[in-house]
Amino acid sequence: MVYQATASAPVNIACIKYWGKRDTKLILPTNSSLSVTLSQDHLRSTTTSRADPSFSKDRLWLNGKEEEIVAPGRLATCIAELKKLRKELVEDKDASAPKLSTFPVHIASFNNFPTAAGLASSASGFAALVSSLAALYALPCSPSTLSLIARQGSGSACRSLFGGYVAWEQGVLDDGSDSLAVEVAPRSHWPEMHALICVVSDDKKGTSSTSGMQRTVQTSELLQHRIKHVVPKRMKEIEAAIKAKDFDAFAKVTMADSNQFHAVALDTEPPIFYMNDVSRSIIALIVEYNRVAIEKTGKRKAAYTYDAGPNAVIYTLQENVKEIVELIVKYFPQKDGFKDPFQLFAGGSVGEGRVVEGFNEAVAKKFEVGAVKGLIHTNVGDGPRVLGAEEALLGPDGLPKSLA
Amino acid sequence: MVYQATASAPVNIACIKYWGKRDTKLILPTNSSLSVTLSQDHLRSTTTSRADPSFSKDRLWLNGKEEEIVAPGRLATCIAELKKLRKELVEDKDASAPKLSTFPVHIASFNNFPTAAGLASSASGFAALVSSLAALYALPCSPSTLSLIARQGSGSACRSLFGGYVAWEQGVLDDGSDSLAVEVAPRSHWPEMHALICVVSDDKKGTSSTSGMQRTVQTSELLQHRIKHVVPKRMKEIEAAIKAKDFDAFAKVTMADSNQFHAVALDTEPPIFYMNDVSRSIIALIVEYNRVAIEKTGKRKAAYTYDAGPNAVIYTLQENVKEIVELIVKYFPQKDGFKDPFQLFAGGSVGEGRVVEGFNEAVAKKFEVGAVKGLIHTNVGDGPRVLGAEEALLGPDGLPKSLA
Numbered sequence: 177m178v179y180q181a182t183a184s185a186p187v188n189i190a191c192i193k194y195w196g197k198r199d200t201k202l203i204l205p206t207n208s209s210l211s212v213t214l215s216q217d218h219l220r221s222t223t224t225s226r227a228d229p230s231f232s233k234d235r236l237w238l239n240g241k242e243e244e245i246v247a248p249g250r251l252a253t254c255i256a257e258l259k260k261l262r263k264e265l266v267e268d269k270d271a272s273a274p275k276l277s278t279f280p281v282h283i284a285s286f287n288n289f290p291t292a293a294g295l296a297s298s299a300s301g302f303a304a305l306v307s308s309l310a311a312l313y314a315l316p317c318s319p320s321t322l323s324l325i326a327r328q329g330s331g332s333a334c335r336s337l338f339g340g341y342v343a344w345e346q347g348v349l350d351d352g353s354d355s356l357a358v359e360v361a362p363r364s365h366w367p368e369m370h371a372l373i374c375v376v377s378d379d380k381k382g383t384s385s386t387s388g389m390q391r392t393v394q395t396s397e398l399l400q401h402r403i404k405h406v407v408p409k410r411m412k413e414i415e416a417a418i419k420a421k422d423f424d425a426f427a428k429v430t431m432a433d434s435n436q437f438h439a440v441a442l443d444t445e446p447p448i449f450y451m452n453d454v455s456r457s458i459i460a461l462i463v464e465y466n467r468v469a470i471e472k473t474g475k476r477k478a479a480y481t482y483d484a485g486p487n488a489v490i491y492t493l494q495e496n497v498k499e500i501v502e503l504i505v506k507y508f509p510q511k512d513g514f515k516d517p518f519q520l521f522a523g524g525s526v527g528e529g530r531v532v533e534g535f536n537e538a539v540a541k542k543f544e545v546g547a548v549k550g551l552i553h554t555n556v557g558d559g560p561r562v563l564g565a566e567e568a569l570l571g572p573d574g575l576p577k578s579l580a
Numbered sequence: 581m582v583y584q585a586t587a588s589a590p591v592n593i594a595c596i597k598y599w600g601k602r603d604t605k606l607i608l609p610t611n612s613s614l615s616v617t618l619s620q621d622h623l624r625s626t627t628t629s630r631a632d633p634s635f636s637k638d639r640l641w642l643n644g645k646e647e648e649i650v651a652p653g654r655l656a657t658c659i660a661e662l663k664k665l666r667k668e669l670v671e672d673k674d675a676s677a678p679k680l681s682t683f684p685v686h687i688a689s690f691n692n693f694p695t696a697a698g699l700a701s702s703a704s705g706f707a708a709l710v711s712s713l714a715a716l717y718a719l720p721c722s723p724s725t726l727s728l729i730a731r732q733g734s735g736s737a738c739r740s741l742f743g744g745y746v747a748w749e750q751g752v753l754d755d756g757s758d759s760l761a762v763e764v765a766p767r768s769h770w771p772e773m774h775a776l777i778c779v780v781s782d783d784k785k786g787t788s789s790t791s792g793m794q795r796t797v798q799t800s801e802l803l804q805h806r807i808k809h810v811v812p813k814r815m816k817e818i819e820a821a822i823k824a825k826d827f828d829a830f831a832k833v834t835m836a837d838s839n840q841f842h843a844v845a846l847d848t849e850p851p852i853f854y855m856n857d858v859s860r861s862i863i864a865l866i867v868e869y870n871r872v873a874i875e876k877t878g879k880r881k882a883a884y885t886y887d888a889g890p891n892a893v894i895y896t897l898q899e900n901v902k903e904i905v906e907l908i909v910k911y912f913p914q915k916d917g918f919k920d921p922f923q924l925f926a927g928g929s930v931g932e933g934r935v936v937e938g939f940n941e942a943v944a945k946k947f948e949v950g951a952v953k954g955l956i957h958t959n960v961g962d963g964p965r966v967l968g969a970e971e972a973l974l975g976p977d978g979l980p981k982s983l984a
Contacts, residue, residue, distance in 0.1 A: 397809070431849070431850075432801075439843040
């Protein structure tokens with residue numbers, strides 16, 4: 177009998193940003209956050225877990241490279257928590273259930289997007305890890321319960337336990353048992369939400385978000401105001417915007433919160449910068465694109481947001497993606513052709529790009545090829561998926577197939 | 581009889597930043613601010629004013645180009661206020677005093693630094709304007725009283741009415757009569773304070789500070805916290821640091837306030853960016869330079885500060901200027917040689933530059949020639965000077981000499 181399960185999990189990009197921990201071990205945040213889950217058809221982590229009494233110890237391979245599992249590290253914590261749930265919720269209640277909690281596990285995980293893309297892979301990675309072990313252990317747990325464990329691997333991973341629109345409620349309890357992800361709306365509620373990721377070149381290694389956010393907590397004079405007064409109001413505003421499918425309100429709050437996250441990073445000693453001149457030019461383009469849209473229709477058509485790096489994620493409704501791709505390509509010429517998963521340019525290629533009528537082209541200068549080194553077009557997606565045996569990443573010997 | 585006076589006034593660079601007006605006509609700020617006056621030996625505005633009944637109207641030439649004086653504009657306001665003081669304080673009290681307040685004036689002003697340098701010339705310009713008219717009118721006014729008028733030309737101009745270390749007290753009265761500059765300490769109290777201005781290339785025209793700060797007042801969720809809670813504390817801290825000549829404390833507050841000013845600009849809708857990748861790399865260099873200094877001595881040796889533009893001003897004590905010039909030149913190679921007004925490199929040239937022992941060179945990449953297009957070395961200076969007739973900018977015909 178082989179005890180094995182494979183699951184995939186999505187990336188999520190926050191609209192209301194998580195920045196600051198009140199407990200660094202349990203990864204309890206200083207404020208609630210909210211994200212859109214992106215489609216696994218384009219960006220995903222896949223993980224296979226196998227429990228076998230013949231294994232000598234727990235082992236994990238990420239993209240074919242073995243990672244050390246050392247207690248009390250994040251990987252070890254997640255695996256231990258899931259084994260504990262297996263024992264309590266399954267084995268203790270059903271004497272006939274195999275004692276998988278006592279078996280060592282082998283875990284292989286793979287991201288279908290390059291780490292070099294600068295997209296946070298820890299969220300999808302820990303969500304896939306938790307989902308595959310939960311499937312292996314047949315845990316009768318809701319995604320919110322699993323999110324409590326994923327959170328301890330990487331804070332934002334808890335939001336990847338759901339598809340659609342997801343809030344991470346900060347919680348108030350010291351043990352973190354109320355700091356979990358909840359679904360605000362499923363993907364099907366507002367499927368027109370699309371995302372264009374602009375992968376921006378970065379000369380230097382930035383500050384890691386783990387160390388950066390703690391420096392902000394310790395030194396920013398503005399962060400506490402953000403936590404206490406701004407975020408609670410914005411969480412309500414964006415939840416209402418999502419429920420009403422009000423893109424204009426969604427965009428306004430999303431951009432304001434991205435700006436404010438980077439503002440408190442800058443208000444840190446020493447200051448933290450994640451955006452560069454390319455990031456800032458993309459903001460200028462979206463601001464001008466929205467100015468034209470507001471002049472014509474009274475409403476915004478796009479929202480930029482930046483995580484702890486220079487990459488832009490531009491949220492927009494499906495109908496606007498084509499003209500945004502053309503806008504970006506005009507200022508950021510691409511070396512490689514645009515991968516066009518939604519067949520926007522079925523009749524041709526993106527070409528030189530262009531701007532919408534009434535656009536002031538002087539708001540940004542044209543950059544050299546490579547300033548934006550790739551464009552990824554995706555949309556709102558579903559939560560973790562349990563996959564069939566044919567998708568397994570571990571071979572018959574319990575070692576990653578990729579190493580075969 | 582020719583009624584004419586010439587005065588020069590200095591540039592000042594704020595350590596606690598002015599950002600936001602509570603009254604846009606009177607230029608009353610939302611928070612107090614504090615600056616260091618820089619030496620007129622290197623950067624100054626010079627203005628000659630002449631009153632003559634034969635003139636047809638008030639006229640002003642800036643760097644040889646005539647500017648329109650239109651009420652209720654800033655120039656017209658300042659000139660009218662000074663004429664009013666002439667009448668009230670001189671002519672109404674002494675019947676024999678010539679009625680200069682009834683004569684039109686010709687004013688010629690000249691900045692000895694290029695506008696292209698991106699240094700705010702409005703502060704020194706309005707301070708020189710007010711000083712020359714005050715001299716022409718023989719006004720028995722203190723610099724603080726004159727600062728009330730200069731403030732209405734350009735907010736930060738009020739601080740250029742004093743040398744040394746200058747606070748602009750925001751005031752609380754609606755008529756602005758308590759929103760004035762006061763001397764915190766004269767230049768002679770702490771003459772070791774030097775400044776290195778890094779003139780940074782800028783691709784695009786930024787947001788003007790006049791419109792930018794009002795957008796911040798209207799849209800930033802963080803500005804009110806800064807105004808109410810952060811600045812009052814920092815004003816006390818930096819005044820104490822100046823009085824104690826505690827450079828470490830001075831530097832800590834100066835850098836934090838520069839960061840926070842740019843943070844609230846970023847927290848504006850749409851966001852305002854004044855710093856670019858070059859500005860940010862200079863910050864990284866100073867942070868690393870201070871890290872080494874703190875490791876060796878427990879104290880910071882330099883403080884960066886940025887106004888509403890990409891230029892860096894680095895405050896440091898005299899003894900450290902040479903190694904900071906060498907540091908900047910290493911990462912930002914100069915096309916033209918460093919003008920060395922203090923003879924730091926009397927024995928040779930700056931050359932390729934170098935870093936101090938223990939400096940981690942990987943904190944920034946080396947830029948191309950021209951990223952920093954000039955370095956200006958100056959120090960703390962004195963307040964406005966009344967100059968002799970030989971320095972006059974107006975010719976015998978009452979027109980600018982520069983046009984002859």
